[in-house]
Amino acid sequence: MRRLLILSTLGLGLGTTQCLAQANLNGAGATFPNPIYAKWFDAYAKKTGVKINYQSIGSGGGIRQFTQGTVDFGASDGPMTDEQIAAVSGNVAHLPTVLGAVVLTYNQPALGTTKLKLDGPTIADIFLGKITKWNDPRIAALNPGVKLPAGDLLVVHRSDGSGTTYVFVDYLAKISAEWRTKVGVNTAVNWPTGLGGKGNEGVTQQVKQLEGTIGYVELVYALANKLAYASVKNLGNKFVDPTLESVSAAAASAKLPKTTDFRVSITNAPGDASYPIASFTWLLLKADNADPTKAKLIRDFATWMTTAEAQGMAKALGYAPLPDDVAGLVRDRVKTFKAGGKAIA
Amino acid sequence: MTAGEPAITEEPGAAVLQGRAVGDTVFKAALTIAVLAVPALLGFLVWELWVGSRLAIERYGFDFITGTTWDPVAEEFGALPLIVGTLTSAAVALVIAVPLSLGVAIYLTEFSPKWLRQPVAFVIELLAAIPSVVYGLWGIFVLIPVLKDHVFPFLRDTLGFLPLFQGPIYGNSMLAAGIILAIMVMPYIMSVSREVLMAVPASQREAALGLGATRWEAAWTAVVPYARSGIVGAVILGLGRALGETMAVTMLIGNRHEIAASLFAPGYTMAAVIANEFTEAASDIHYAALSYVALSLFVVTVIVNGLARILIWRVSRGQAGGGQGV
Numbered sequence: 179m180r181r182l183l184i185l186s187t188l189g190l191g192l193g194t195t196q197c198l199a200q201a202n203l204n205g206a207g208a209t210f211p212n213p214i215y216a217k218w219f220d221a222y223a224k225k226t227g228v229k230i231n232y233q234s235i236g237s238g239g240g241i242r243q244f245t246q247g248t249v250d251f252g253a254s255d256g257p258m259t260d261e262q263i264a265a266v267s268g269n270v271a272h273l274p275t276v277l278g279a280v281v282l283t284y285n286q287p288a289l290g291t292t293k294l295k296l297d298g299p300t301i302a303d304i305f306l307g308k309i310t311k312w313n314d315p316r317i318a319a320l321n322p323g324v325k326l327p328a329g330d331l332l333v334v335h336r337s338d339g340s341g342t343t344y345v346f347v348d349y350l351a352k353i354s355a356e357w358r359t360k361v362g363v364n365t366a367v368n369w370p371t372g373l374g375g376k377g378n379e380g381v382t383q384q385v386k387q388l389e390g391t392i393g394y395v396e397l398v399y400a401l402a403n404k405l406a407y408a409s410v411k412n413l414g415n416k417f418v419d420p421t422l423e424s425v426s427a428a429a430a431s432a433k434l435p436k437t438t439d440f441r442v443s444i445t446n447a448p449g450d451a452s453y454p455i456a457s458f459t460w461l462l463l464k465a466d467n468a469d470p471t472k473a474k475l476i477r478d479f480a481t482w483m484t485t486a487e488a489q490g491m492a493k494a495l496g497y498a499p500l501p502d503d504v505a506g507l508v509r510d511r512v513k514t515f516k517a518g519g520k521a522i523a
Numbered sequence: 524m525t526a527g528e529p530a531i532t533e534e535p536g537a538a539v540l541q542g543r544a545v546g547d548t549v550f551k552a553a554l555t556i557a558v559l560a561v562p563a564l565l566g567f568l569v570w571e572l573w574v575g576s577r578l579a580i581e582r583y584g585f586d587f588i589t590g591t592t593w594d595p596v597a598e599e600f601g602a603l604p605l606i607v608g609t610l611t612s613a614a615v616a617l618v619i620a621v622p623l624s625l626g627v628a629i630y631l632t633e634f635s636p637k638w639l640r641q642p643v644a645f646v647i648e649l650l651a652a653i654p655s656v657v658y659g660l661w662g663i664f665v666l667i668p669v670l671k672d673h674v675f676p677f678l679r680d681t682l683g684f685l686p687l688f689q690g691p692i693y694g695n696s697m698l699a700a701g702i703i704l705a706i707m708v709m710p711y712i713m714s715v716s717r718e719v720l721m722a723v724p725a726s727q728r729e730a731a732l733g734l735g736a737t738r739w740e741a742a743w744t745a746v747v748p749y750a751r752s753g754i755v756g757a758v759i760l761g762l763g764r765a766l767g768e769t770m771a772v773t774m775l776i777g778n779r780h781e782i783a784a785s786l787f788a789p790g791y792t793m794a795a796v797i798a799n800e801f802t803e804a805a806s807d808i809h810y811a812a813l814s815y816v817a818l819s820l821f822v823v824t825v826i827v828n829g830l831a832r833i834l835i836w837r838v839s840r841g842q843a844g845g846g847q848g849v
Contacts, residue, residue: 235802237802241805337773339595339799367595368593368594380663388671
């Protein structure tokens with residue numbers, strides 16, 4: 179009996195090490211793109227036999243582990259700051275993988291099926307706590323012909339640090355000088371007003387259960403749960419619904435230069451079709467990897483993920499795919515990757 | 524090792540006993556290691572928290588404990604609303620859970636028909652096995668709507684003269700978190716106090732009944748006082764759970780860094796902010812501030828437990844005159 183126990187323990191131990199040995203690459207980071215990354219890594223393993231292990235521990239953790247070198251790649255919804263890049267001696271490439279967007283969801287039975295229309299300054303003032311009634315003249319002016327009730331307008335925001343929050347407040351900071359100076363941009367901020375819900379589901383629950391609320395959630399989540407969402411006025415003065423097309427349009431209109439490091443914000447993007455609260459999500463890779471085997475594996479995967487095959491999978495899961503020219507720029511950047519200062523074999 | 528060992532080997536037939544002594548030595552060593560490992564682990568934990576939060580300790584010092592702003596962008600961190608929230612939610616939980624669970628425990632040991640005891644105890648203990656995230660989800664979808672539409676308005680109408688029950692009702696609130704915590708700690712308090720009450724010798728009851736006490740008087744004057752140090756221990760077990768509970772609380776408390784007089788207002792707890800912000804804390808100082816919160820939570824727990832120990836000690840010292848109540 180005892181021998182059996184020892185044997186099985188040994189077997190377990192061997193099994194575990196074998197599993198670890200089989201993962202060719204290890205990564206960690208953002209939770210938002212986790213479903214598409216899981217799908218990609220699975221499909222890629224079936225296609226090429228290369229196993230990639232990804233832990234969705236959050237963008238902050240992804241940046242930290244990438245900096246400490248405990249993973250082969252990181253992933254983040256917000257780009258690394260200049261300070262953070264200096265901490266890895268500049269040896270990092272941000273590669274956009276797919277796009278995310280943030281939608282405003284609300285609970286106002288008086289609206290019925292009429293879609294709420296908002297513009298940037300109004301959204302900023304709502305989340306600054308300066309607009310507190312549904313029949314505020316500024317909301318009324320954006321929604322002509324809609325009878326808005328006099329009830330309180332309550333804000334619900336994310337309580338957990340989140341890339342979704344980062345994108346949303348990045349947009350508000352671009353629109354509103356007051357937001358920029360009073361609140362600022364981060365994955366978690368000091369909210370001037372409102373209740374905090376944990377995760378997209380926490381925000382959704384509070385919005386659904388409390389009349390007169392407005393909150394923000396990830397587009398993928400809003401589509402999957404068929405939430406009511408507002409159309410937002412973009413730079414071209416058009417009201418645009420958040421859809422995969424309008425999000426990709428925002429990325430396309432960003433017009434990245436050939437030398438871009440991809441650390442660009444595409445919130446409040448120009449173009450009539452662009453949805454203004456959108457963002458890339460990034461993989462963090464070593465531009466010069468000391469390990470030639472891993473350098474090659476990463477280069478091959480990064481090239482594959484920009485193909486129509488991989489980007490098509492993104493669309494099926496509700497993520498907006500990269501526009502063609504951005505995908506081309508990513509491929510060009512990957513070609514410049516090095517292994518120990520030399521070209522990758 | 525100790526004085527006991529040589530005494531054994533000197534006995535006649537030492538060879539046989541020697542073999543046993545080796546077994547004893549190994550057994551004792553193994554236990555000693557296990558016992559030492561626990562404080563070592565604790566020490567390591569505190570040290571790790573200390574190292575992790577050093578940056579924040581150096582920058583904020585004790586202002587961290589008294590500060591009320593939590594602004595990761597401006598890198599201004601104050602934990603007072605979190606500390607107050609943790610203590611308030613735990614206090615609300617105990618105020619609700621202690622009378623209820625004590626009532627159940629007394630009923631089950633003193634009054635209930637025999638066939639009812641086991642099933643009820645089993646069901647209540649089952650409550651302890653439910654994961655906290657399930658409590659959180661149940662709280663969101665079942666408890667909050669009931670509280671928001673029925674219980675809170677009723678409280679506001681009847682007890683609204685107290686500042687505790689004033690202000691707008693959102694549903695997610697300090698009171699909602701306290702209620703879910705009460706439900707979560709009840710099985711602990713109930714189970715332990717039931718065990719303690721069952722251990723009270725039958726002679727206590729018989730004596731009280733023999734003196735002409737009713738069953739209620741016997742329970743209240745002879746049985747409960749006899750078991751009180753155990754009951755206080757049960758309450759402390761519940762308190763410990765309430766202080767550290769994270770998931771269900773953050774789902775119901777509203778997560779606002781604010782100290783409000785009203786229990787209808789949203790609040791925040793130390794455990795909840797760590798769970799919420801740790802994964803996305805990209806800057807070093809934010810990370811250190813969260814470690815500092817963890818360290819503060821540890822200190823708060825130690826202080827609360829210390830006070831509770833003193834309480835037990837005083838209660839059990841008074842037990843010598845246990846008959847006073849009669």
